[in-house]
Amino acid sequence: MPIVNNPIFSTSRCFAVIDREQVLRADGSTLDFQDLQNLKEWSIRNNYSYDLFEEKQWNICALGLSSKDNLPEGYCVDTIRHGFYIDSPEEALGLSRAKAIVAWRNLTRFCTTCGGSLKDHDEMTAKVCTSCGRIVFPRIEPCIITVVSRSDGKILLAKHVQRNQEMYACIAGFIEAGETAEQAVAREVMEETGYKVKNIRYYGSQSWPFPSQFMLGFTCEYDGGDMHLQEDELADARWFARGECPITPPPGSIAYRLINNV
Numbered sequence: 704m705p706i707v708n709n710p711i712f713s714t715s716r717c718f719a720v721i722d723r724e725q726v727l728r729a730d731g732s733t734l735d736f737q738d739l740q741n742l743k744e745w746s747i748r749n750n751y752s753y754d755l756f757e758e759k760q761w762n763i764c765a766l767g768l769s770s771k772d773n774l775p776e777g778y779c780v781d782t783i784r785h786g787f788y789i790d791s792p793e794e795a796l797g798l799s800r801a802k803a804i805v806a807w808r809n810l811t812r813f814c815t816t817c818g819g820s821l822k823d824h825d826e827m828t829a830k831v832c833t834s835c836g837r838i839v840f841p842r843i844e845p846c847i848i849t850v851v852s853r854s855d856g857k858i859l860l861a862k863h864v865q866r867n868q869e870m871y872a873c874i875a876g877f878i879e880a881g882e883t884a885e886q887a888v889a890r891e892v893m894e895e896t897g898y899k900v901k902n903i904r905y906y907g908s909q910s911w912p913f914p915s916q917f918m919l920g921f922t923c924e925y926d927g928g929d930m931h932l933q934e935d936e937l938a939d940a941r942w943f944a945r946g947e948c949p950i951t952p953p954p955g956s957i958a959y960r961l962i963n964n965v
Contacts, residue, residue, distance in 0.1 A: 715736070715757060715758075715759070715762045715763050715764040716733070716762055716763055716764070716794070716797045717733070717734040717735055717736055717738060717739050717764045717765070717766075718733075718734065718763065718764075718765045718766070718797060718798055718801035718802075719734060719738070719739060719742050719765070719766040719767075719768060720765065720766070720767055720768070720783065720798075720801055720802050720805050721767075721768045721769070721770065721771045721780065723782060723783055723784070723913060724771065724780045724781065724782055724783060725780065725781060725782075725783050725786055725798065725802075726738075726742060726768070726771070726774065726778050726779070726780055727778070727779055727780070727781055728777060728778060728779070729776075729777050729778060729779050731779075731781070733794070736764060738778075739755060739764060739766045741775065742766055742768065742775070742778070743755055743766060745774075745775045746768060746769070746770075749770070749772075749773070751768065751769045751770045752769040753766060753767060753768055753769065754766070754767040754805065754808055754809065755767075756804070756808070756823075758800075758804070758828060760828075761797070761800055762797070763797050763800060763801055765801035765804065765805055767805035767806075767808065767809060783798060783799075783802050783912075784955055784956070785955065786798045786955075787799070787955035787956065788953065788954045788955030789955075796910075799910040799912050800910075800912075802912040802913075802914075803841065803910065803912035803914065803915055804828065804841060806912065806914035806915065807841045807842060807914070807915065808830075810914070811830060811839060811842075814832035814834065814835060814837055814839070815839075816832065816835055816837050817832065817834050817835045817837075818834075819832045819833050819834025819835060820832075820833050820834075821833070821839060824838065827840075828840070828841060829841075841915070842915050843915055843916075843917050844877060844915050844916050844917065845877070845878045845884070845916075845917050845919060846875060846876060846877050846878060846911075846916050846917065846918050846919065847875060847876060847878060847884055847887045847888050847891060847918075847919050847920075847921060848873050848874070848875040848918050848919070848920050848921070848957060848958060848961065849873055849874050849875070849888045849891070849892065849900075849903075849920070849921040849922065849923055849961070850873050850874075850922055850923075850961040850962060851874065851892060851898065851900055851923055851924070851925055852922065852923075852924055852925065853924070853925045853942060854924075854925070856944065856945070857942040857943055857944050857945075858942065858943060858945060858948075858962065859874070859896065859898070859925070859940060859941075859942055860872060860873065860940070860941065860943055860948060860949075860951065860962065861873075861874055861895065861896070861937045861939065861940040862937065862938045862939040862940070863936065863937060863938065864934075864935065864936055864937060864938050868950070869949070869950055870949075870950045870951060870952065871939075871941070871943070871948065871949050871950065871951055872951060872952050872958050872962075873958050873961055873962065874891055874892050874895055874896065875891070875918070875958075876890075876891035876894075876895075878919075884905075884919050884921070885903045885921070888900065888903050888921050888923055889903065889923075892923070893928075894933055894936075895932070895933045895936050895937055895940075896928075896930055896931070896932065896933075896937070896940050897928050897929055897930050897931035897932075898925055898926075898927070898928040898930065899925075899926040899927045899928045900923040900924060900925060900926050901923065901924050901926040902922075902923060902924045903921055903922075903923040904921060904922050904923070905919070905920070905921055906920040906921055906922050906957075906960075906961060907920045907957060907960065908920060908957070909956065909957040911956075918957050920957045920960070920961055922961070945962075945963070945964065948962060951963075
């Protein structure tokens with residue numbers, strides 16, 4: 704299935720993304736292909752880089768922008784994360800894919816085998832090395848995210864060091880080579896908090912394209928141990944009754960669904 708650069712005409716769902724934000728019309732409505740053309744021309748006038756591509760098999764046309772400074776009249780920005788909450792599942796899927804592919808295309812320019820330059824594949828969402836012919840597909844990084852419950856009904860939430868806000872969220876982490884997702888749940892909880900867990904059960908999943916995570920959600924139960932925080936990962940971790948949680952992730956994420964038992 705081709706990615707076609709600079710399409711002349713498109714009836715696809717249209718997205719314009721800048722890092723972790725998307726461009727919308729000033730009234731909050733979604734874009735059409737003419738909007739993408741307008742934003743492309745604005746980028747050219749301002750000497751900003753851009754990447755316009757189409758995925759016909761996904762019914763997506765996307766524009767990656769390098770700046771949001773002095774957007775033309777009639778446009779505004781909103782967080783992509785907010786779009787996951789307010790959009791329909793179909794629109795959220797399109798937005799998530801547009802964000803992920805824009806980031807992948809921007810970061811994937813040279814072959815990791817021979818160092819040759821990459822070009823778009825003629826038929827697939829992929830890139831081809833112009834030197835050795837290696838085909839490179841979009842990268843997906845599988846992660847686990849879990850809520851740990853205790854026999855008294857309380858759940859374990861943690862404040863992560865990387866966050867710059869007073870938010871408590873689930874334990875999460877990348878799946879390591881050779882692990883099952885369930886093994887990653889047990890390892891991450893043990894590494895970050897010192898707790899053993901049991902009854903690990905799959906809950907659901909979500910694409911999290913910041914830039915390429917795929918979140919596998921689980922529930923599990925406390926099975927012993929004393930708290931020992933991994934200080935380079937967690938600033939704090941506590942047990943909370945579900946109705947008494949502090950600031951937690953807002954709707955639009957699998958973390959919200961896990962914490963609120965949605």
